[in-house]
Amino acid sequence: MSDNHLKVAIVGSGPAGLTAAIYTARANLNPVIFEGLQPGGQLTITTEVENYPGFENGIQGPELMDVMRKQACKFGAKCEFKEITEVDFSKHPFVLKAEEDTYTADSVIISTGASAKLLGLESEAKFMGYGVSACATCDGFFYKDLKVLVVGGGDTALEEATYLTNFASEVVVIHRREEFRASKIMIDRAKKNPKIKFATNRVIKEIVGEEGAMGMKKVTGAILENTQDGSTEEIKADGIFIAIGHKPNTGVFKGQLDMDETGYLIVKPGSTYTNIEGVFAAGDVADKTYRQAITAAGTGCMAALDAQRWLEEKEIV
Numbered sequence: 001m002s003d004n005h006l007k008v009a010i011v012g013s014g015p016a017g018l019t020a021a022i023y024t025a026r027a028n029l030n031p032v033i034f035e036g037l038q039p040g041g042q043l044t045i046t047t048e049v050e051n052y053p054g055f056e057n058g059i060q061g062p063e064l065m066d067v068m069r070k071q072a073c074k075f076g077a078k079c080e081f082k083e084i085t086e087v088d089f090s091k092h093p094f095v096l097k098a099e100e101d102t103y104t105a106d107s108v109i110i111s112t113g114a115s116a117k118l119l120g121l122e123s124e125a126k127f128m129g130y131g132v133s134a135c136a137t138c139d140g141f142f143y144k145d146l147k148v149l150v151v152g153g154g155d156t157a158l159e160e161a162t163y164l165t166n167f168a169s170e171v172v173v174i175h176r177r178e179e180f181r182a183s184k185i186m187i188d189r190a191k192k193n194p195k196i197k198f199a200t201n202r203v204i205k206e207i208v209g210e211e212g213a214m215g216m217k218k219v220t221g222a223i224l225e226n227t228q229d230g231s232t233e234e235i236k237a238d239g240i241f242i243a244i245g246h247k248p249n250t251g252v253f254k255g256q257l258d259m260d261e262t263g264y265l266i267v268k269p270g271s272t273y274t275n276i277e278g279v280f281a282a283g284d285v286a287d288k289t290y291r292q293a294i295t296a297a298g299t300g301c302m303a304a305l306d307a308q309r310w311l312e313e314k315e316i317v
Helices: 015-026 041-045 061-074 122-126 136-143 155-164 184-192 293-313
Strands: 005-011 032-034 078-080 084-088 094-098 101-110 114-116 147-151 170-175 196-200 202-211 217-226 232-236 239-242 246-248 279-281
Touching (some): 005 015, 005 094, 005 293, 015 032, 015 061, 015 101, 015 293, 041 114, 061 078, 101 293, 122 202, 136 239, 155 184, 170 202, 217 239, 279 293
Parallel strands (some): 005 101, 032 078, 101 279, 147 239
Antiparallel strands (some): 084 094, 094 101, 114 246, 202 217, 217 232
8 A cells, every 4th residue: 555545534623623633543443634725723712722521720722633633643643734636425435625635545434524604804803812703602601791893683693692691791792683583582681681782784894993002802892884874883892703504614614514504514313424435524514503623623533443343344454
């Protein structure tokens, strides 16, 4: 076999991919991790992570991913800072293309994650992790007794707004229309909550904040634009949560792996098996419910064990 033939190819390098790498490396399967366009996944744009077990005083998102990567490499995993741009799962070994290189693999673990849909503002990118977040469960704790905005009109937005009332003194839901896409039960629950207010027919035109020494930044509010008459107003806030949905990073697998209508990979219940034997999915790429680093890591472990057992059954190991 050539140097470009792998027992286990791991596509994606967030908590799911790196955990899968730790387990498969310890099983002497010599995994290769294709890190993709965002090595470390979504946690690399997160500042403080306080809800990952084992870090009593919290840890920075990029640091957590670096520690996990080093742990995987310590056991023999290899990292390739390349993006997989094409796959062929119709034959075995599977074929994966990364830029000008072609690889074959006995098994593949897909952990390409999902990306939060964002507003696309320059100021949003500037304050991401410094008052702008796409995960209330991850960051809500930091806004005790503070005022926050939630952008969106679906179930996710109202669910996050309701969750944030456990911490924030006031939550303002910003929605571009008058009517919400959310289910009636979620709308009713949010409207009954005394901490939640609504600013409908509004969009965020600009995120406002302060920049201090040593690169420190903080959000102070947003400029809202009225979608009906075009007028603008500034609203004060300590944090802004973007809740307009997630998009799984599965474009390269379309037509080969079963997906739901949104593009999330479908796995067999209680496992990480996709519809193609030998191809497994872990983390946010197959999880539209929890989307947490710890659940991603858990399914990364599952995918590694599933892949190991499958390779043993096929007598490939």
